[in-house]
Every structure is written in structure tokens, then in C-alpha cells.
Amino acid sequence: QSYVESVWWALKSFFERDLLYQGHKIVWWWAQGGTALSSGEVGQGYREVADPSVYVRFPLVDEPDTALLVWTTTPWTLPSNQFAAVDADLEYAVVRDEQSGQQLILAAALVESIATKVKRELPVVATLKGRDLVGRRYRPPFDYYYAADGEKTGRLTGGGSERVAWRVVAADFVTTESGTGVVHQAPAFGEVDYDVLVAEQARFVEGEGPQLINAVASDGTFTAEALDYQGRWVKEADKDITRNLRDRGLLYHLEQYLHDYPFCWRADEDPLIQYPRESWFIRTTAFKEQMLENNRQINWLPDHIRDGRFGNFLETNVDWALSRERFWGTPLPIWVCEETGRKEAIASYEELLAKPGVDGVQAWESAKQARPELPEDLKVHKPYIDEITYDSPFAAGARMRRVPEVIDCWFDSGAMPFAQWGYPHTGESDFGSQFPADFISEALDQTRGWFYSLLAISTLLFDKQGASDSQSGGQAAAPPALPHPYRNCIVLGLMLGEDGTKMAKSKRNYREPGEIFDLHGADALRWYFFAKQPPWSSIIYSEQAIKESIPEFLLRLWNVYSFFVIYANIDGFDPSELIAGQVDQLDSATLSTAAGYRTVAQRSELDRWILSELQRTAGVVIECMDRYDNFAACTAITDCVDSLSNWYLRRARPRFWANDKTAPEKLDAYWTTYECLTTLSKLIAPFVPFLAEELWQNLAAGIFAERARESVHLCDYPKPNAELLDEQLSQGMSLGREISSLGRAARMNAKLKVRQPLAKVEIVLASDEHRDWLESHGALICEELNVKSLEFTSEPEKYIDYQVQPDFKRLGPRVGKQMPAVKKALGEADGATLLAQLKRDGKVELALGDETVELSDEDIQVRLQAKEGWSAAQGQQCVVVLDTELTPELLAEGIARDLVRVIQDQRKEMGCEFTDRIEVGIETNAAEIRAAVDTFLAYITQETLAVELKLGPLEGVEPIEISVGSERVRVYVRRAAS
Numbered sequence: 001q002s003y004v005e006s007v008w009w010a011l012k013s014f015f016e017r018d019l020l021y022q023g024h025k026i027v028w029w030w031a032q033g034g035t036a037l038s039s040g041e042v043g044q045g046y047r048e049v050a051d052p053s054v055y056v057r058f059p060l061v062d063e064p065d066t067a068l069l070v071w072t073t074t075p076w077t078l079p080s081n082q083f084a085a086v087d088a089d090l091e092y093a094v095v096r097d098e099q100s101g102q103q104l105i106l107a108a109a110l111v112e113s114i115a116t117k118v119k120r121e122l123p124v125v126a127t128l129k130g131r132d133l134v135g136r137r138y139r140p141p142f143d144y145y146y147a148a149d150g151e152k153t154g155r156l157t158g159g160g161s162e163r164v165a166w167r168v169v170a171a172d173f174v175t176t177e178s179g180t181g182v183v184h185q186a187p188a189f190g191e192v193d194y195d196v197l198v199a200e201q202a203r204f205v206e207g208e209g210p211q212l213i214n215a216v217a218s219d220g221t222f223t224a225e226a227l228d229y230q231g232r233w234v235k236e237a238d239k240d241i242t243r244n245l246r247d248r249g250l251l252y253h254l255e256q257y258l259h260d261y262p263f264c265w266r267a268d269e270d271p272l273i274q275y276p277r278e279s280w281f282i283r284t285t286a287f288k289e290q291m292l293e294n295n296r297q298i299n300w301l302p303d304h305i306r307d308g309r310f311g312n313f314l315e316t317n318v319d320w321a322l323s324r325e326r327f328w329g330t331p332l333p334i335w336v337c338e339e340t341g342r343k344e345a346i347a348s349y350e351e352l353l354a355k356p357g358v359d360g361v362q363a364w365e366s367a368k369q370a371r372p373e374l375p376e377d378l379k380v381h382k383p384y385i386d387e388i389t390y391d392s393p394f395a396a397g398a399r400m401r402r403v404p405e406v407i408d409c410w411f412d413s414g415a416m417p418f419a420q421w422g423y424p425h426t427g428e429s430d431f432g433s434q435f436p437a438d439f440i441s442e443a444l445d446q447t448r449g450w451f452y453s454l455l456a457i458s459t460l461l462f463d464k465q466g467a468s469d470s471q472s473g474g475q476a477a478a479p480p481a482l483p484h485p486y487r488n489c490i491v492l493g494l495m496l497g498e499d500g501t502k503m504a505k506s507k508r509n510y511r512e513p514g515e516i517f518d519l520h521g522a523d524a525l526r527w528y529f530f531a532k533q534p535p536w537s538s539i540i541y542s543e544q545a546i547k548e549s550i551p552e553f554l555l556r557l558w559n560v561y562s563f564f565v566i567y568a569n570i571d572g573f574d575p576s577e578l579i580a581g582q583v584d585q586l587d588s589a590t591l592s593t594a595a596g597y598r599t600v601a602q603r604s605e606l607d608r609w610i611l612s613e614l615q616r617t618a619g620v621v622i623e624c625m626d627r628y629d630n631f632a633a634c635t636a637i638t639d640c641v642d643s644l645s646n647w648y649l650r651r652a653r654p655r656f657w658a659n660d661k662t663a664p665e666k667l668d669a670y671w672t673t674y675e676c677l678t679t680l681s682k683l684i685a686p687f688v689p690f691l692a693e694e695l696w697q698n699l700a701a702g703i704f705a706e707r708a709r710e711s712v713h714l715c716d717y718p719k720p721n722a723e724l725l726d727e728q729l730s731q732g733m734s735l736g737r738e739i740s741s742l743g744r745a746a747r748m749n750a751k752l753k754v755r756q757p758l759a760k761v762e763i764v765l766a767s768d769e770h771r772d773w774l775e776s777h778g779a780l781i782c783e784e785l786n787v788k789s790l791e792f793t794s795e796p797e798k799y800i801d802y803q804v805q806p807d808f809k810r811l812g813p814r815v816g817k818q819m820p821a822v823k824k825a826l827g828e829a830d831g832a833t834l835l836a837q838l839k840r841d842g843k844v845e846l847a848l849g850d851e852t853v854e855l856s857d858e859d860i861q862v863r864l865q866a867k868e869g870w871s872a873a874q875g876q877q878c879v880v881v882l883d884t885e886l887t888p889e890l891l892a893e894g895i896a897r898d899l900v901r902v903i904q905d906q907r908k909e910m911g912c913e914f915t916d917r918i919e920v921g922i923e924t925n926a927a928e929i930r931a932a933v934d935t936f937l938a939y940i941t942q943e944t945l946a947v948e949l950k951l952g953p954l955e956g957v958e959p960i961e962i963s964v965g966s967e968r969v970r971v972y973v974r975r976a977a978s
Contacts, residue, residue, distance in 0.1 A: 001349065001376060001377045001379070001380050002419075002422030002425065002426060002427075003412075003415075003419045003420065003422070004330050004331075004377075004380045004381075005347070005348045005349060005380070005422065005425055006415060006418055006419035006421075006422055006423055006424075006425065007330050007407070007411065007412060007415045007419055008330075008333040008345075008346060008347050008348060009347040009348065009423075009424060009425070010415055010418075010419075010457065010461055011332070011333055011334075011345060011407070012333065012345035012346065012347040013461060014282055014283075014460065014461075015334065015343075015344075015345035016345065018283070019282055019283045019286065019460060020280060020281070020282055020283075020322070020334075020345070021280070021281055021283065022278065022279070022280050022281075023278070023279065023280075023281050023319075024276065024277070024278050025191075025194070025276070025277065025279060025281065025319075025321070026187075026188075026189070026190060026191045026193075026194045026274050026275065026276055027274070027275060027276075027277050027279060027321045028041075028042045028262060028272045028273075028274060028275075028321075029218075029220075029272060029273050029274065029275035029277065030264045030266075030267070030270060030272055031218065031219050031220025031233075031270075031272075031273060031275070032219075032220065032264070032267065032270045033264065033266070033267065033270070033326075034218060034219070034325055034326075035324045035325050035326055036275075036277055036279050036321045036323070036324065036325075037264070037265075037272065037321070037408075038320055038321050038322070038408045038410055039313075039317070039318055039320065039321070039448065039452075040320075040410050040448045040449045040450075040452045040453055041265055041408070041410060041448075041449065042262045042272065042448075043262075043313065043445075043447070043448025043449070043452075044265040044445045044446075044448055044449050045262045045263040045264055045265040045268065045272070046260045046261065046262050046263075047260065047261070047263060048258060048259070048260055048261075049258075049259065049260075049261045049271075050256045050257065050258050051073045051074070051238075051256070051257050051259065051261065052073065052075055052238050052239070052242055052254060052255075052256065052257070053071070053072075053073050053254070053255045053256060053257035054071070054072055054073075054075050054242055054245065054251060054253070054254055055069055055070070055071050055114070055117075055180065055251075055252040055253040055254075056069075056070050056071075056072070056078065056141055056184070056245060056250055056251060056252065057069060057070075057102075057104070057249075057250045057251075057252055058070050058084055058138040058139065058140065058141065058182075059138060059139050060136055060137065060138050061136075061137040061138060061139060062136075062137070063103075065101075065102050065103060066094065066102070066103040066104075066105065067102065067103070067104055067105070067138070068084050068104075068105050068106075068133075068138055068168070068182045069104040069105060069106040069114070069180045069182060069252060070084055070180060070182050070183070070184045071178070071179035071180045071182070071183075071184070072184045073257045073259070074186075074189065074238075075237075075238045075241040075242050075245075076216075076234035076235060076237050076238055076241060077184070077186040077188075077189045077190075078140075078141045078142060078184065078186070078241065078245075079141075079142040079144055079215045079222070079225075079226045079229070079241075080145075080186045080188050080189065080213045080214055080215045080216070081140045081141065081142070081166075081184055081185065081186050081213075082165045082166065082185055082186065082187055082197065082210060082213050083165065083166070083167065083168070083169045083185035083187075083196060083197075083200070084138060084167075084168050084169070084182055084183065084184060084185060085168070085169050085170070085171035085173075085174055085182070085183040085185050085196060086130040086133050086134065086168055086169075086170060086171070086174055086181065086182055086183075087107075087130045087170070087171070087172070087174040087175075087181065088129070088130045088131040088134060088170040089129065089130060089131070090107055090108075090109075090129070090130045090174065090176070090181060091107070091108040091109070091127055091128075091129060091130075092105055092106065092107055092108060092127065092128055092129070092130055092132075092133060092181065092182075093105070093106060093107070093108040093111050093124045093125075093126070093127050094124070094125045094126040094127070094128070095111055095122040095123060095124050095125060096122070096123055096125050097118075097120070097122060098120070098121070098123075099120060103125060104122070104252070105133065105182065106180040106181055106182060107176045107180060107181025107182070108124070108127055109176045109181070110176055110179070110180055110181055111124065114180065114253075117253055117255065118252070118253055130170065130174075130181075131170065133168045134168050134169060134170050135162075135167055135168060136167060136168045137163060137166060137167045137168075138166060138167070138168070139166070140166050141245060141250050142226070144215060144225050144226055144227070145165075145213050145215075145225065146166060149164070149165065150163075150165075150166060151163070152164050152165075154204045154205065154208030154209050154210075155204065155205045155208050156203055156204055156205070157202075157203060157204065157205055158203075162203075162204075164204070164208075164209060164210040164211075165210045165213070168182075169185070169196060169200065171183065171185075171192070171196055173192050185197075186213075187212055187213070187276075188212055188213060188214035188216070188275070188276050189216075189273065189274045189275065190274055191274065191318075194212075194276065197210060197212060212276060214276060216234055216273075216275070218275070218277075220233055220234055220235075220273060221233055221234070222234065222237065228244070229241070234273065235271055235273075242254060268504075279321050279322070279323045279405075280321075280322045280323035280332060280334070280403075280405060280407075281319040281320060281321055281322060282319060282320040282322050282456075282460070283319055284317055284318075284319055284320045284456050284460065285317055285318065285319050287456075287459055287460050287463065288314065288315075288317050290459050290463050291314050291317070291455060291456060291459045292311070292314050292315070293482065294455060294458075294459050294463075294482050294483050294484065295310060295311060295314060295455065295483070297482040297483035298455075298483040298486065298487065298488070298489055299487060299488045299489070300488075300489050300491065301488065301489065301490045301491065301535075301536060301628055301629070302491065302534070302536045305447060305489075305491050305536075309444075309447050310447045310451060310452075313447060313448055313452065314452075320408070320411075320456065321408070322407050322408050322411060323403075323405035323406070323407060323408075324405060324406050324407060324408055324409075325404070325405060326406050327382055327406075328381070328382070328406070329406030329407060329408075329409060329412075330406055330407045330409075330411070330412055331380065331381060331382060331385050331386075331402065331405075331406055331407075332402075332403055332405045332406060332407050333345050333346040333347070333402075334346075334402065334403045335389075335390070335400040335401060335402050335403075336400065336401060336402075336403055337392040337394040337395055337398050337399075337400055338392070338398050338399050338400075338401055339392065339394070339395040339397075339398035340392070340394045340395050340398070342392075342394040343403075344393070344400070348425055349379070349380055352388060352390075355390035355391070355400070356390060356391045357390050357391035357399075358388065358389075358390040359388070359389055359390070360387035360388035360389050361387075361388060362387075363383070363384050363387035363388075364378075364379040364384040364387075367384065382406070385402060386401075386402055386404070388402070389401050410449060410450070410453045411453060411457065413449075413450050413453050413454075414450065414452075414453025414454045414455075414456060414457040414458075415457055416454075417431075417434075417435055417436070417437065417454065417458065417485040418431050418435070418461075421434075435480065435484065435485060436458075436480060436483065436484035436485045436486055436487055437485060437486040437487065438486075438487055438488060439486060439487065439488035439489065439490060439628060440454070440486045440488075440489055440490070441489070441490040441491075441492060441535075442491070442492060443491070443492045443493070443494055443495070444491055444492065444493060444494055444536070444538075445494070446491075447491065451489060451491075454485050454486065455485070455486075458484050458485040459484075462479060462480055462484060462485075463479065488628055490535060490536070490628050491536050492535050492536060493533075493534075493535065493536050493537045493538035493539055494538045495538075495539060495541050496538055496539065496540045496541065497509030497510045497540070497541060498510060498511075498540065498541065498542050498543075500540060503541060510541050511541075511543050513525065515543075516543060516546060519543070519547075520543075520546055520547060520550065521690065522690060523554060523688035523689070523690045523691050524546055524547075524549065524550050524554060525546055526687060526688055526689075527549060527553060527554060527634070527687060527688050528545065528546045528549045530630050530631070530634045530687050531549070531553065531631065531634035531635070531637075531638060531687075532545070532549060533631065534629075534631040535630060535631060552638065553637075553638050553641060554688065554691060556641055556642070556645050557641045557645075557680065557684075557691070557695075558691070559645065560641070560644055560645050560649060560673070560676075560677065561677055561695060561698070561699075563649060563656075564670075564673045564674065564677060565698070566914065567656045567670075567914070568670060570914060570915060571656075571661045571666075571670075572661065573661075573667075573670045574703065575594065575674060575699075575703065575704075576703040576704050576707075578594040578595045578596060578597070579591070579593060579594045579595075579704075580593070581593075581707070582707050583700070583704050583707050583708045584707075584708065584709060585682075585708075585709055585715045585716060586678050586700055586708060588675070588721060588724075591671065591674075591675055594671070596662070596664075596667040596671075597667070597671050598664060598667070598668055598671075600724055602664075602668075603668045603672065604665065604668065605729065606648060606651055606652060607652075607668050607669070607672040608724075608726060608729060609648075609726070609729050609730065609733050610643060610644060610647075610648040610672060610676060611672060611675065611676070611724050612724055612725050612726040612729060612730055613640055613643050613644075613730065614640060614675070614676055614679055614680075614724075615720040615721050615722075615724045615725050616720065616725060616730065617636050617637060617639070617640040617683065618679070618683060618718045618719060618720040619719075619720035620632075620633070620636040621633045621636055621637060621683055622717070622719070622720075624636065625686075630687075633687075634687060637680075637683060637684060637687070640680070640683075641680065643737075644673075644676055644680075647733075647737060648672075648673075648676075649673070651780075652669045652672075652673075655668075655669040656669055656670075657914075674699065677695060677699055678695075678696070678699055678700060679718050680695070681693075681695035681696045681699065681700075681712050682696075682712055682715050682716075682717060682718050683717075683718055685712050685713055685715075685717075689713065692712050692713075693711060693712050693713065695712070696709075696711065696712035696715075700712075728773070731770060732770050732773035732774070732777070735770050735773075735774065735877055735878070736773075736774065736777055736780065736781060736784075738875050738876070738877055738878065739763060739774075739781055739784075739785075739878060739880055740781065740784040740785060741875070742873040742874070742875050742878070742879075742880035743761060743784070743785040743787075743873070743880050743882060744785075745873035745880075746866075746871040746872055746873040746880055746881070746882045747871065747882065749866075749871050749872075749873065750871035750882065750884045752871070752882075752884065753894070753898075754786060755786070755894055755897035755898055755901060756786070756886070756890070756891075756894035756897070757786050757787065757788065757890045757893045757894055757897075758785070758786065758787045758788070758882055758883055758884065758886075758890065759787065759788050759789065759883045759885060759887070759890065760787055760788065760789045760790070760791060760882075760883040761781070761782070761785050761787045761789075761790050761791070761880060761881065761882055761883070762791050762792070762793045762799055762870075762880075762881040762882075762883075763790065763791070763792050763793070763878055763879070763880055763881070764792075764793055764794070764796045764878060764879040764880075764881070765792065765877070765878050766876075766877050766878060767877070771792060774792075775792070778790045785880075785882070787882070787883075788890075793881075796879060796881075798867075799866060799867055799870045799872065799881040800864055800865065800866050800867060800870070800872050800879065800881060801831060801864075801865045801867065802831025802834070802835055802862050802863070802864060802865070803831055803862070803863045803864075803865050804826045804827070804829060804831045804834055804835075804860055804861070804862055804863075805823075805826065805860065805861045805863065806819070806822050806823055806826055806855075806859065806860055806861075807858065807859055807860060807861055810858060810859055811855075811859050815853060818848055818851075818853065821848045821849075822846060822848065822853060822855075825846045825847075825848060826846070826860065829846075831862060834860075834862070835862050838856075838857050838860075838862070842856065842857070843855060843856050843857075844860075864879065866881065869883065869884060869885055870882065870883060870884060871884050888928075891928070891932075892928065892931060892932040892935055892936070893932070893935075893936060895928070895929055895932040895964055895965075896932050896933070896935070896936035896939055896940055898964055899922065899932075899933070899940060899964070899969075899971070900939075900940055900943045900944055902960070902962055902971055903918075903920055903940070903944040903946070903971065903973055904943075904944060906960060906971065906973040907944065907973065910973065910975070912975065915945075916945065916975055916976075917945050917946070917947045917975070917976040918944065918945060918946050918947070918973055918974065918975055918976055919946065919947060919948045919949075919954060919973070919974050919975075919976050920940075920941075920944065920946045920948065920949045920950075920954075920971070920972065920973055921949075921950050921951075921952055921953050921954040921957070921959075921970075921971070921972035921973075922949070922950075922951055922952075922969065922970070922971055922972075923951070923952055923953050923959065923969070923970040923971075923972070924951075924964075924967060924968070924969045924970070925967075926964075926967035926969070928967075929964055929967055929969060930951055933949070933951060934951075937949060946976075947976045948976070953970065953972055954972035954973075954974055956974075957972040957973070957974045958972075959971060959972045960973075
């Protein structure tokens, strides 16, 4: 009840300010549902359809062999035709169709296109201006009304008389962009057509002008006036109408027209029709500029919605068709004097009951007595509210009765900022503290739905024009600062089913969320939505895509946790035994009190780097979420987990494997990883709450019990510690990781395994800013790339060439026939020079004869090509070039590394613990493999924890057979005796 009364208050404000009015307008009509739809509702239902496009002859009354050529995509409206419109200033042509021997009148600019459609010449007989056609009479394609009224005349206000209908009129909306330049006018089914009728009526003495012709009933079927089609749904009659026109020689041409057409958003198979109704409207057009200004102050995500989809919708705003002819909905609070027709609005039920002579409340009281369980809220709804009448203030003895309509439910939705509190009747302080909202979020289709209803109502109600005089049933607040009622709006992309179309229950084109939860967990679905694309991009709800997203983040983080737990259990590392007292949220200050905990400054560079990355990530995530960008926040978290897993842990593994459990370097690795995991559990909590809680329970609450916060969701969100940020180290390590990644890519290009050592890597840097850091970390890079030496070069031309190709798809429309010349010029140009020029100037200029073509980096593709004996890959900051020549020594080391990989795999297959020692036998006749085992014996045994390695079989052990190069090798593995 309080919500409805708030809505009533708003509507009374509009009524008293002449913003709520009753009018006869052409509305988008849902015939099957029997109600008009607002522009917001209509905007949600557009989809592309193919409709019949007909070109019809309207013969002139005084020249039956000459006809207006009229175009329409709604043949069903032709029985209700009243006028044909032309542009008075446009040139028209009279053409002769040699095939039929008849003459046609159409826009001169469209003669050629029509001739192309009908595939024959249409020679021009004469030309004339549109104004010369105005007033000419024609016979409409159907004579349902013409037979009786074709000769009817009316007196003009300026003197004289004129036929009331079926004549040519001038209109400024006629164009030559499509059609014929002669527009069929059926005022019952088009807003601009109706405007033409109103303008024509104004020319005549009242009551003598044209009356609205409408051969369609409100249920969308033809009336008895259109006898041939009586009772048929209009859209279904299109084909028969077209056939009728053809049989009578009036159809000149027929084709299919692909265009966007609105369907009912509630029943997506029901097309809407434009239809004349007497409805209640809100005069939103009076506040168009205020709404545009309000919109300009809103932060839209993505920002192009503001001036694009939403801004354009506001620019073309029409008055809001508010009333609905339904039973259920918020009753329109307008009471009408049964004698004078004068109206007044009511702002609350209390105000209604206070009216003099009020009667009809008994209907509700009787219903409540008969059914006590009925909620009190129903008394402001139909049928009970319709029974309440009161004495008319406009005529003695007359009664005031409520109009029958209810209102558009989208008005209810848009009233929620104040109506949820019952404002202004109640909840003034709650409303004041919550208005405007920090942000709202809904899908793209709500730009013409909820986003619009919220902004329109708020602007009309609380704009400075309205705030001062909205005092019905309560005092409106002072005008709030723009924007309102929301400051930020996140526009979500549409959720698509697995078939790529919009999800729909009727289509069953998606898996139930419960099935996804059972198979992959709720966190998998949440992370998929948060992290796979910006929220404003449409997303396919696909089980396979959700499943594929799990390893990249969820599984990777869990594997880091598992690695930590396995080695912590082996070494007896238990933070709960090393930290005394309360630990609360396990922040850095608390961790620093632990036994064996060294300050970050005392730790290795690798530890300092990952902790710096952790702090940087916390800062980025907070910054991103403060601007409502969850995708960028999740990208930062994913990158951090990747750094932790694929760089930090991989390079720190030897410290976890160290025998001395109390070694400072080993403890540093444990504390660093522990801090990363506990901090990450807090960082990821809003995104994947279940994984976050599992990590926290296992790493904190579960081992510290009441000494720690019982849930990660009760912890503060991590803030970055500026003291731990090391930008130079971060940039240097980032470049080092990029070099490693490019090195692996170059190996893939050359089909060289990572385990195969190479002689040398040459690095071409875009900038020498971090060269000193890289040189000091040469051993690390060599180890990562599995090369023997690293060198820097400023002469890339020794190792690589650049091939330059035009982007044909992008350049084609711009350069046209010059494309072959562009391709030739780029092929002959020096690629390295072009690349340098692109980097320096952002563009290159090509001389093509007397002309110069300017190309950007988006117009051309620069491809790297390594010279023979080398393999290369290019990144943002450098080019990495690998020496691909393999010496016997390098091949031998590669064999040893292959054997280590096979033995490690066998350890896993056998279920060996991380600390188990093994014995290994290698059986082969290949001399190079035996030599490799002898040379790298110490390396192989150390990496595999082998206490013995022999060249030969192990008795009682089943071998595994593998290929090393072209040779077959048998490998034997068993646990060593304790």
C-alpha cells in the first residue's frame, strides 16, 4: 500500500502540473493483450523481420491510365488508406511503363532504382514539382469507405470546399531514401500519418473534415467494414491482400523488406501494431532537455551508452503512454465527475477517505470479513478501489468515480527510489540518505526500460521545475544535485544461450544453473561471468566455456595452495605454532611477530618481487572496483596468481626441497607463500566466496581456531602496503618474464623442445632502461630459456627480417584500386625502416606515383622472419632470437633432460612421495644415449632423487619403453630400500 501511495503522490504531482493528460494518440498496441505499451517497453522487443514490400498503383480519378506509385511494408493498412503524401519541393517524374502501357508518378530521383527492381526501362514522359500534385484525387486500392464517401466534401475554414479524403497532401517527412517518394497515409496506424489527419481536419469547419478511418478492431482483426478479411488477424492477411492487389492489376512490384520491428516484450511471438487509442500520457517531451542534461552527468559503463543508445533514445523521446487496460496493476489515481467530466488526482488512501460523502469502502470491508487472510495492501487495488466514490466538488449532487485504467508497470519500477520508503508519506530520512543511488546495473535492453523509467520520473519529479511545486500529500525534497536517481550505471551485455541466441525458457537453450553448480561449483560460474569479458559484452552461457575457464585461475590457485600444504606438512611448518596470541586477520604486522619470520627487506629478490606484486594487485583491484570495473580487477588477480604459480613457485622450488628445515631461505619461502595465499583469499572473496572461505578455513581459522577471524568474509579488504612496492623490480622482472615467454614461443616456431639446451640467445631491446637489470640477471634468463649464454644486440638485421603486408580488409575501402600498388610498395620497402618509422611517428607515408598514401600501424601488418639458423619472437618491449644450431654436446644434455622427465613421470605413476628415493636402470644400445647418461649422471640422480643409476635393467622391474630421437630406450624405476 505504501508503495502504491508513493506512486499516486508522484502522479498527482504530474497531474497538477499539467504533465499527466488524456489524449487520443497512435500507440504501439499489443492486440493480443489488449493494451498499449510505453516507448520503453516497445524498445525492448525489436528484432529483425522480413515483411512484404509492396509497390501499389493509386490511379488518378481524372486520369485513370496514370497512377501514383505508392510503397508500403504494411499491406494490411491499405484498406484504411485516407491520403497520399508528397514533398511539395521535390521533383517528380511521370514515367511510361511500356509493358503495361500505363503511366506512373514517382520521385524523379527514384526512377532508376525502381526500373532496376522491375528489370525494365521506365522512360520519363514529364516532370513536375510535388506541389503540382497536391489536391489531385485518386482511387484507393480498396473501396470499403470510398464507395460511400469518395465524393464527400466539407467546407474549409478559409472559404470554399474540398473533398475530405483520397487526395494528395504535402508532408515534410517524405524522403527519397527508400520507397517511391509517394507515401501511403493510414492515419489510424501511424503517428506521423495521424498528424497529417489532424492538420487536414484543422483546415475544415469543425465536424465537416475527414474522420479517422479504421478497419481494424482492438484485437488486431479486421472489422466488418473490410468485408473480405473480416475477423482475420491483420498480419496474417498480408499475403491475401497482396494477391488481391495483383489480381486487380494494382500491384506493381513485390519484394521482401528486412527491417527491425517491435514485438511484445512479454510475449515475444506477438508483433505490435500502431493503433489509435484514448490513453493517459505523461508529458515527458516537456522535460527532454532536462533529461539529457541529467544523463550527461551519469557515469555510464561503457561510456558510449550515454550519448549513443540511451542519449539517442532521449533525443527522440515521445510522451509516455502511461495507462493500461488491464485488471492488475497500480490503479491510476484519477477520479472523474460523472456530470461535468472534470478530474482530480488523489495522493493517498487517507486523502481519498477524507473526501466528503465517501462511499464504497464497504466492498473491501466485506471482502476482508469473508476472507481475513487478505492482505491490507489489496484495498488500494481493483476491484475494491473502483467501488469508492465521493461527492463531486464540481457539480452539486454528482459523484466522483475512478477512471478504469491501471498504469504501466515500468512506472512502478521507475518510482522505486522513493516509493520503496513510502515517501513522502513516510520514510523521509531513509529516502534522503539513500538518494541518489551510487550505482545500478541491468542488461542492455533496459536502456529503454528501467534505466529510462528511473531517470524520466526522477527528472520530472525532482528537477528544479518540479521540486518546488510537488506538494501533494507531502513536501518534496529540495532539488538534488545532478545526476539522479543514480550516479553510475553498469550496462550488462545480454546473456546468450549455448546456440548464441538470447536465453529463453521457451527455447531451453541453456543448462540449469543448478546443474552447473553440481558439476563445476558456483565459483566456476561466478568467475566465468566476472573474468572472461567486460560485463557490458554479451556472453554465451556455455557449460564447456565455464569448464574451460577453471584451470586458468581456480585450479591454478588451488594447485599453489596444494603445493604449499604438501611441503608444509613434510617440513612441519605450522604458522599457528610460530605465532603467539591473537592473529585476527593475519595482516603483515601480525605475521612479523612469528618465529623464523624475517623482514621483507632481508629476503631474496624473488620474495620481494612477489610480495610487491601482491601489494600492487591489491591496489589495482581496489582502484578497478571503485570504478565498477570487475573485469580489469579479475584480470589483475589472474595475473597475480599466474606470477605466483608459474614464476615464483617454479623458481622457489629448490628452497622448499632443501634438507635444512630451519634454513632462513626456506622459511622465507614458506612465509612469503603463506602471506600471498592468505591475502589472496581476502582479495578473491567478493568474486569466488567459496574458494576464498576454503582457503581461509584451511590456512587460518582452521589452525588458529578462535585466535583468527572465523570467516574470510568478516575480514577487511586488503589495502596495499606502499613500503613493499618496488616498481623497478616489478618492471625488470616483467621484462625478464616477457623474454622467457618469447623464448618459448621462438622454440615452438623452430619445433625445439624446452628441454633441449641451446647455445645462445640474442635480445633486441626497445629501450635500454632495464638493460643493466637484465645483464645482472643473465643467469636466471639463461636458465629459463635453457641456453648457455645471453647477449644483447643493437643490430637485429643480422638475425631477422621484417615482412610488411597491408591489412586488405581495412585498407580496401579506403585505397580501392590502388591496393595492388600499395602491396607492391610495401613489399619493396625495407621492413625494419618502416617499423622504426611507425614507432617514431605513428604512421608511414608511401609514394604512389603523384599521390601519397598515409598508413597507420592498424593499416599494415609487420611480420617477423628469422634468418636461417635462428628463430625469433617479438613482444612489446623486445625481440628474442635463439641460436637453433645443435652441437653433439647440446644434444647429449637434451637427452639427459628427456630422461629426467620420463623418470619423474614414472615416480608419479608409482605414487612416490616427494621425499622417496629411487633406483633407476636405463637400457639402450645407442652409444650417444649411453654417453649422455655417463656425462650427466650427477644431474639425473639429483633431479630424480635416485640413489643409484645403472646402464642396464633392474631385476624384477617392469620397464617402460620410450623413444629418444630415433632410438628406443627402456627405463626401469623402483623405490630404493629404506
